[in-house]
Amino acid sequence: MPFLADLARMISQQGPVSWDAARQLAMSIATGGTVEANVDPIERMRLEQLARVADLHVGSTTGLVTSSSGTGVTVVPVTRGQWVQRSVDAYRPLFEGLAESLGRTPAGDAGEVTDDDPDAAVGALLGGMMQVLGPMMLGMAAGSMLGHLARRSFGQYDLPVPRSADELLLVVPTLDEFAAEWSLDGDELRLWVCLHEIAHHAVLRVPHVRARLEALLGEYVRGFRPDPSGLEDRLGAFDPTDPQGLAGIQSMLGDPEVLLGALRSPEQEAMLPRLEALVAAIAGYVDWVMDSVGERLIGGYGRITEAARRRRVVAAADDRFVGRLLGLELTQAGFDRGAAFIEGVVERAGTEGLDLLWRSERHLPTPAEVDAPGLWLARIEIDDPPTA
Numbered sequence: 178m179p180f181l182a183d184l185a186r187m188i189s190q191q192g193p194v195s196w197d198a199a200r201q202l203a204m205s206i207a208t209g210g211t212v213e214a215n216v217d218p219i220e221r222m223r224l225e226q227l228a229r230v231a232d233l234h235v236g237s238t239t240g241l242v243t244s245s246s247g248t249g250v251t252v253v254p255v256t257r258g259q260w261v262q263r264s265v266d267a268y269r270p271l272f273e274g275l276a277e278s279l280g281r282t283p284a285g286d287a288g289e290v291t292d293d294d295p296d297a298a299v300g301a302l303l304g305g306m307m308q309v310l311g312p313m314m315l316g317m318a319a320g321s322m323l324g325h326l327a328r329r330s331f332g333q334y335d336l337p338v339p340r341s342a343d344e345l346l347l348v349v350p351t352l353d354e355f356a357a358e359w360s361l362d363g364d365e366l367r368l369w370v371c372l373h374e375i376a377h378h379a380v381l382r383v384p385h386v387r388a389r390l391e392a393l394l395g396e397y398v399r400g401f402r403p404d405p406s407g408l409e410d411r412l413g414a415f416d417p418t419d420p421q422g423l424a425g426i427q428s429m430l431g432d433p434e435v436l437l438g439a440l441r442s443p444e445q446e447a448m449l450p451r452l453e454a455l456v457a458a459i460a461g462y463v464d465w466v467m468d469s470v471g472e473r474l475i476g477g478y479g480r481i482t483e484a485a486r487r488r489r490v491v492a493a494a495d496d497r498f499v500g501r502l503l504g505l506e507l508t509q510a511g512f513d514r515g516a517a518f519i520e521g522v523v524e525r526a527g528t529e530g531l532d533l534l535w536r537s538e539r540h541l542p543t544p545a546e547v548d549a550p551g552l553w554l555a556r557i558e559i560d561d562p563p564t565a
């Protein structure tokens with residue numbers, strides 16, 4: 178099929194993921210296909226004032242430096258489309274790692290296809306098409322994910338993916354819509370979000386925390402294993418002459434795990450508890466920082482917190498898939514787990530014990546320790562005994 182060869186050459190020029198397709202789809206979803214109004218320049222000054230207050234209180238509560246320069250982070254109010262444009266680079270390594278894992282040839286699939294084995298020939302054809310179309314489909318998956326994140330996110334840490342720059346993206350249209358929906362004060366909500374973003378940024382810019390999280394995320398996305406037979410088996414179950422069958426094919430193509438030929442591997446199952454434990458500890462710590470600071474600064478802190486925490490665990494199917502794909506499926510159970518760990522540390526050792534959490538890579542909790550904070554404290558006391 179000459180057109181497949183031409184398509185393959187075109188797509189291969191962009192590497193393992195078609196980022197042009199990703200950006201176009203992400204922008205279409207984020208903006209709803211409409212032209213977005215520019216953010217009012219006054220919004221930046223408004224947010225900078227609130228961010229300075231949040232930065233000061235987060236730094237004094239955590240003892241962490243919130244920026245590389247030590248002068249604080251830069252707040253960038255953005256539209257949803259601008260969020261997409263500024264977020265592609267943060268997610269690029271994860272999707273290219275996923276492309277690397279899906280590009281591997283499954284063990285046992287190599288071999289010559291003969292004319293007297295039609296099933297193998299069909300499988301080879303479908304497998305070849307998946308290889309040709311894989312970058313485009315990954316680009317579409319990346320674009321869909323980024324577009325839906327742009328529509329939902331308040332800032333840039335709704336998913337705890339580290340960012341390199343000392344800037345915070347705050348999505349003004351989403352903040353305005355949420356404030357109107359819940360009858361919240363706009364400035365109080367913005368200060369709440371500044372606390373959330375700066376607390377995340379302070380933790381994720383700790384070098385060993387960032388390195389551990391990036392390593393675990395990379396290990397997870399590279400752990401998928403291609404399963405070309407999955408698409409073949411699903412296609413074989415549909416009758417192309419049956420209108421209901423065509424609807425089923427459309428539904429199947431909407432299942433990214435089948436479309437990408439990806440299955441979670443035993444290696445992923447084995448390492449996922451480590452990733453989940455670290456993410457739970459980060460989420461629990463950030464919530465503790467916000468509660469410690471926000472109740473003093475924000476009159477409507479309780480109402481905003483209740484509304485925001487309801488929102489983050491009531492996710493649409495598209496948002497849940499993003500979490501499954503990256504190993505960051507944030508559930509209420511995960512948030513509760515992190516909160517219980519932090520509360521357990523503070524109850525037993527006070528804030529002084531909590532200050533040790535991010536001190537070194539050795540101090541990062543294991544999955545068992547997240548569930549039993551006393552175990553973590555016992556290990557930390559052995560590693561770093563108190564000085565006289």
